Amino acid sequence: MTYSTSTFETEKFLWVQDVHFGTSALPLGAVTQSFKYVVDIAIRKKINRIVIGGDITDRPLTLSDDYASEYIVFAIWLLKICALLGIEIVIIEGTPSHDWKQARIFEQIKAELELDVKLVYINTLSIIHLEGLGNVLIVPDQWRTKASTTFEEILTLMKEREIKSVDYAFMHGSFKYQMPKFLRNKLDLHDEEEFCKIVDKAILIGHDHHKSNYKKIHCAGSLERSSHGQEDPKGAFFVEQLENGKPYIEFIRNDVAQVYKDLFVDGLDANEILDKFNELNLDLDKPAHVRLVSTTGLTIVSEFIKRYEKIYDNIIWSSKDLSKKGDSNSVAEIGETQLSFAKINLDINTISTLLSKRLQAKYGDEKTEHLKVILDEVIDEVRT
Numbered sequence: 425m426t427y428s429t430s431t432f433e434t435e436k437f438l439w440v441q442d443v444h445f446g447t448s449a450l451p452l453g454a455v456t457q458s459f460k461y462v463v464d465i466a467i468r469k470k471i472n473r474i475v476i477g478g479d480i481t482d483r484p485l486t487l488s489d490d491y492a493s494e495y496i497v498f499a500i501w502l503l504k505i506c507a508l509l510g511i512e513i514v515i516i517e518g519t520p521s522h523d524w525k526q527a528r529i530f531e532q533i534k535a536e537l538e539l540d541v542k543l544v545y546i547n548t549l550s551i552i553h554l555e556g557l558g559n560v561l562i563v564p565d566q567w568r569t570k571a572s573t574t575f576e577e578i579l580t581l582m583k584e585r586e587i588k589s590v591d592y593a594f595m596h597g598s599f600k601y602q603m604p605k606f607l608r609n610k611l612d613l614h615d616e617e618e619f620c621k622i623v624d625k626a627i628l629i630g631h632d633h634h635k636s637n638y639k640k641i642h643c644a645g646s647l648e649r650s651s652h653g654q655e656d657p658k659g660a661f662f663v664e665q666l667e668n669g670k671p672y673i674e675f676i677r678n679d680v681a682q683v684y685k686d687l688f689v690d691g692l693d694a695n696e697i698l699d700k701f702n703e704l705n706l707d708l709d710k711p712a713h714v715r716l717v718s719t720t721g722l723t724i725v726s727e728f729i730k731r732y733e734k735i736y737d738n739i740i741w742s743s744k745d746l747s748k749k750g751d752s753n754s755v756a757e758i759g760e761t762q763l764s765f766a767k768i769n770l771d772i773n774t775i776s777t778l779l780s781k782r783l784q785a786k787y788g789d790e791k792t793e794h795l796k797v798i799l800d801e802v803i804d805e806v807r808t
Contacts, residue, residue: 434667435556438466438676440660441477441596441630442646444522445498446491449650451711454682456498458648462660462676463505469662472511472556474502477630477644478518478565478596481526499530500537507541514554517547517564518596518630549574551581551590556665558591561623563614565596565631571614582622589622592671595629601638616641626671628661635659635675642673649682652715652742683712686744690720694728711738719746 440462445455463474485492506513515527527545534543546552546562554560561578568574582588599616600608619627620640627641634656635645644661646654659678665671685704689697697716706712716725722745729741 435473435665436469436471437473437475437557437663438463438471438660439475439477439628439642439644439663440647441628441644442479442518442633443476444479444482444646444648444650445495446485446489447482447650448491450648450682452490452494455648456494456501457680458658458678459498459502461680462647462678463502465676466660466662467505467509467511469664471662473514473554474506474511475514475594475628476516476527477594477628478516479522479630480515480518481524482522484524485526495526496529496533499533503530503534503537503539503541503543507539512542512544514544514594515546516562516594516596516630517545519565549577549581551585551587554592559585559587561590561593561595563593563595563597569612571597571612575615575618578622589624591623591625593619593623593627593629595627596631597629598631599629599638599641601641602632602634602636602643625665625669626663626673628663644675647678647681649684652684652686652713652744654684655686683710684715685712686715686717688717689725690718692724694724694731697724697728698732706739708736708738711740713740713742715742715744717744717746721745721747 440459443455443459444450447455466474481495485495487493502513505511513530515530517523517525517527525547530543531545533539534541544552544554547564548562549564549567550562552560552562563574563578568577582590595614598611598613599619600613601616603611603613616638623640625640629641629643632643633646633654634643636643642661644659645656646658647660649655649658657675657677658681659676662674662676663671664674683706685706687697687700687704689700692700701714704714706714716728718725722743725743729743733739733741
């Protein structure tokens with residue numbers, strides 16, 4: 425796309441969260457493609473700010489990693505485009521185990537290339553003033569060990585600033601409404617009602633990979649799909665502050681996100697499974713993840729995958745067996761025809777790793793972060 429400089433009529437910005445550069449679940453270049461896709465749409469809407477709401481990276485990246493190179497090249501591209509168009513970049517630190525303060529590379533690249541671009545990187549609880557938006561509360565993930573302590577600190581900060589509310593809140597973390605009911609009282613979560621009282625216009629929050637809304641709270645969900653169970657639309661928010669002072673929030677759908685599809689195949693023979701697969705109308709020249717789900721066992725499913733994995737070589741096949749007690753997961757990836765066993769030492773580190781994997785498989789990325797924090801605290805107590 426060819427970009428030209430623009431004049432900005434009203435305050436308009438792009439909110440994008442949970443980008444996760446470096447996740448091995450996605451092919452190299454997929455995250456860049458998705459980010460550019462939503463940025464292109466937002467630029468045509470004449471935004472004057474891009475806000476990255478945490479988890480721009482997925483893990484610590486090293487220079488020997490091709491995903492690290494992708495991240496650096498992307499950072500250069502974004503800084504140059506924003507310098508050309510006069511777009512401000514705001515980056516919020518996300519989950520510590522994902523971001524590792526690696527967004528600081530934007531500051532280093534800006535300085536080295538001497539780019540004239542507004543860049544704000546925030547990794548502390550703070551209230552900042554953003555032109556066109558007013559007072560904005562910034563809440564990084566896991567700022568304090570308890571969400572209630574974080575909220576008390578916010579109230580203290582507001583008292584020091586002699587304000588009773590803020591215009592916006594940019595956050596990374598989870599509210600109670602975003603979790604299943606049986607977990608809400610077991611996890612340390614932000615209280616949505618309390619935050620809605622102190623924020624006048626809108627609360628934008630990252631961390632949960634599923635799009636949701638509650639009163640003033642808006643979560644765009646992850647930019648990309650990285651696992652099954654994420655068939656809901658992926659994308660970002662276009663936000664415009666209208667002349668009456670109220671925010672207009674529009675979801676920009678990422679139409680180039682990775683494809684993950686579940687097919688329920690109970691009672692179907694191989695030909696019927698194929699018919700159901702064809703109904704997906706997938707672009708067979710591009711990679712796609714298709715999982716066959718059954719509550720009656722995987723015999724027919726396994727035979728189907730063996731038959732068609734070579735015919736549809738861009739399809740990443742897997743299966744899920746719901747016939748076993750406890751809704752156990754049995755995933756058969758391509759070429760996995762036999763099981764192998766290895767002897768392990770059941771020390772505390774191994775147990776912690778195994779439990780983390782079970783949580784990951786059971787609840788997915790966005791639902792397990794707080795559970796892992798609790799697990800780590802228990803492990804620390806056992807060690808001492």
